[in-house]
Amino acid sequence: MSDWIGHECGIAAVRLLKPLGYYAEKYGTPMYAVNKLSLLMEKQHNRGQDGAGVAAIKLDMPPGEPYIFRTRSADKNPIIQVRNRMVQAFAEAREKHPINYQDAEWVKRNVLFAGELLLGHLRYGTHGASGESFCHPFMRQSNWMTRNLVVAGNFNLTNNDELFDMLVELGQHPRNKADTVMVLEKIGHFLDEANDFLFRKYRKEGLNRVEITEKITKELDIYRVLKKATRSFDGGYVMAGMIGHGDLFALRDPGGIRPAFYYKDDEIVVIASERPQIQTALNVPIESVKEIKPGHALLVKRTGEVQHEEVNKPAEPTQCSFERIYFSRGTDKDIYQERKNLGRSLVRRVLDRVDYDLENTVFSYIPNTAETAFFGLVEGVKDMVGERMKFHLLKEKRLTAERIDELLSFQPRVEKLMTKDAKLRTFITADADREDLVAQVYDTTYGIIKPADTLVVLDDSIVRGTTLRTSILRILDRLGMKKIVVVSSAPQIRFPDCYGIDMSKMKDFVAFEAGIALIRETGREHMLNEIYEACKEDERKPRSEAQNQVIHMFDPFTPDEISDKIAQILTPVGMKAEVQVIYQSIGGLHEACPNHTGDWYFTGNYPTPGGHRVANRSFINFIEKSDARAY
Template structure:
């Protein structure tokens, strides 16, 4: 993606189902769980690079012995920092007591992070807050084992203010309105309530406090706690949690917006945000990794029992399509094919733009995430070339050897014309004059393109168009072609996301900018005020009745009209080459990614009322010239 956008976040969890001695004997290391957890985290580093954290819980530790251990980092390489801290605990123990490291019981009692439950997290901060204290997992501590709660997740809630008010009504005094605090305190409140209920129940039966604690450990109903805690949540989420006595859960939102996968056998349970990372970490085939059902929680009891429990009533399944287009790594077999399909579906429209003049067309892409879709586009073009070859072979009556050679040798012109200097990009990201320097990130291949050529460049998505406008198009123009066609494998991003992607300000979207310009040019600027008033009225309604009022902004125009206006807006002054832009269609998106129908940032069809409310608030902010986030 030529425009950078952040994403929240990645999770990884490991639950060992055997004693530590088992893994030492079979795998030759007491660090089996730590190795698997940190491998899962490293393989998901694409999901978060602002911070990382990990927490471990040891089962059945005696009173007075620590059993919960956590480390977090917001360093330059946070995943490595977290791993190093965990590994250091084992290395220090080995240095002092090498003869003890094959004794699982001794390792568990004496080495930090040598627990049966481990939870890891990768963070992208989308609210401007940085630092170790903002990194997951979050810990709610208590002297009672069954009241300790560890939570980490990939989520964003749209109704934080309402959840804050609910906590206040419960008598709490939340320290802020961040959704991480809301999640931790909501679950924590009902965890406390469940503990209190069981304590009172068995106190009446005459059990002493130690006996009551043992009863709570066995009978704590995690599903019931999650039902009570999350029934008011509006958003997209996968939330992972551990309770001090050893229960583990991973809860997915009712619409299945955010991804969550797991694997279990008789040795281990593993949870992660992406499927191929589990395959890699455990060397298992794709069919053995399962998806957490929307509205359900995967619960691993302290006893090792694993079950899927319904927590909230599932809604229409609308997984985030941006996971398939961009965020999830393309090493997943299905995602790889879907991205190729996204590129292939654009072939006809691209060829129309170049008048089927393949001799004078060069195909390229903006590195690196668009590469797979580019493969699909090129394969589709080659298929068209094959059809053309077959036509001529069948229709031409007098084929000479030279003519056959000419037909058989023709191939589309495919070149890699731009590469990124990753080290320079890191340097520029921290520079105050980033816009002036960003062009230096890209190296260009000269001498390939002719003045008569059209250059087709594939990008996986165009969000703001800033990098295209300020640098990429200028750089490409130096190559001297007559026309540049920018192709987006994703549709036009028209509406904010509020379920975990950092796309919250409508004024930042070039498609929105184009629609506003079209209204003004056509003398219909009053439509903006009409939508503004409708958004203000909608905010007075109950959240459940919210509707997206902003969709009316795009109704007067076809997608091609918006695309043409975007091309005008992004064309830098003084460009010699003509610039055209092609976007993926909504139909093409759904055909390429049939299992991921979440398209609210393209269509405005939000799966929850909170999404409609966020879209309206984002438009209000635009009209009031406010730079605040919409949620």
């Protein structure tokens, strides 16, 4: 993606099922859990570079000794910072107490993160707030072990106002309306309620307080706590948490918008946002890594019992398709193939644009994340070349050896034309006046393009188009081709996302900008006021009745008309080469990624009422010239 956008966070959790000494003996280190968690986090660093955090819980610690530990960082290289702090605790213990360090029980009691439960998080901030205090995991602390709650997640909720009012009605005084606070306090409230119920029950039976605590530890039902706490949530989420006495959970939203996977054997339970990272960290085959089902929670009791239970009724599956296009790493077997299919599905439309003149067409791509889709595009073009070769071999009557050599040797022209200069990117400050330097972040390869050539350049998604407009197209134009065809392996992004991606302001999307321009150019300005009034009216209805009113602004225009207008908008002044833009079709997207049908940012078909409300509010903000976020 040539335009940077923040997106879904990442989670990782490790639960050891055997005593710490087992791992120290078998794997030669009491840091087995820390090492596995660190590897899971590092392998998911694509999911969060604004901050990182880890919390650990030690089981069965005696009163008076700490059993919950946490470290967070929003510094440069936060994952490394967090790991170093955990490792330092072990290193200092080994250096100061080399003999005691051989005793796993001593390590457990004396080294900070030597616990059986570890929960890690990688943060991409979507609201601009930064700093260590905004990093997960978050803690709700208590002197009662079974009331201590640690939560980390990959989530955005769209109905924070409603959840805030619910907490106030319960008698709470939330410190703000952030969704992290809503999640922590909603789960915390029902956790308190479950503790109180069990306390009253056994108090009536005459048990003393210590005995009651033991009963609560054994009988606390986290499944019921989650069911009560999350039934009013509207959004996309994976929420992972730990209870002080040792229960672990990971809960997924009913539509499966946000991803979550797990692995378990007789030694360990592991949870992560992506599948290949679990395969790598534990060296296990793909079939042993399972997906947490939509609306379900993976529960690991303090006893080690593992349950996979339905918490909220699953909705129609709407897994985020952007996970497949861009966000998740392409090392997943299925994602890798799906990205190739996205590129392959564009072949005929691309060849139509270049009039099948492959001799004078060069194929390339812009960001590294587009490379896999580019492979699919090139493979599809090569298949077309093979069909053309077959046609000539069968139809031409007098084939000479030279002609056969000519046919067999022809290959599409594939070149790497652009790379990012990482050192220059680091050198450039945030100074807005240094636009000329920013335009030079990309380097290009000279001497390959000819004046008669058309350059087809693949991007995995065009969101704002800012980098294309201010930098990339200008640089490519220096190469002297006649035409540039920019191809997006994703469809046009027309609507805001409110389930994890940092795309809340509709005015920032070049497809929306193109739609507005066409409305005005065709004398349909009345549509804008009609849609605005419909959005305002929709806000007065109950949230459950919300409908996306903005979707109608695109009705008068075909996708190609929007794409052509985008090409005009993106073409810099003074550009010599003609610029055309091709986007993936919605049908092509679903054919390539059949199991991830969440496409609301492309189609406006939101899976929850809160999504429709966010789209309408974003349009209202645009008309009212407000720069506020829509949720």
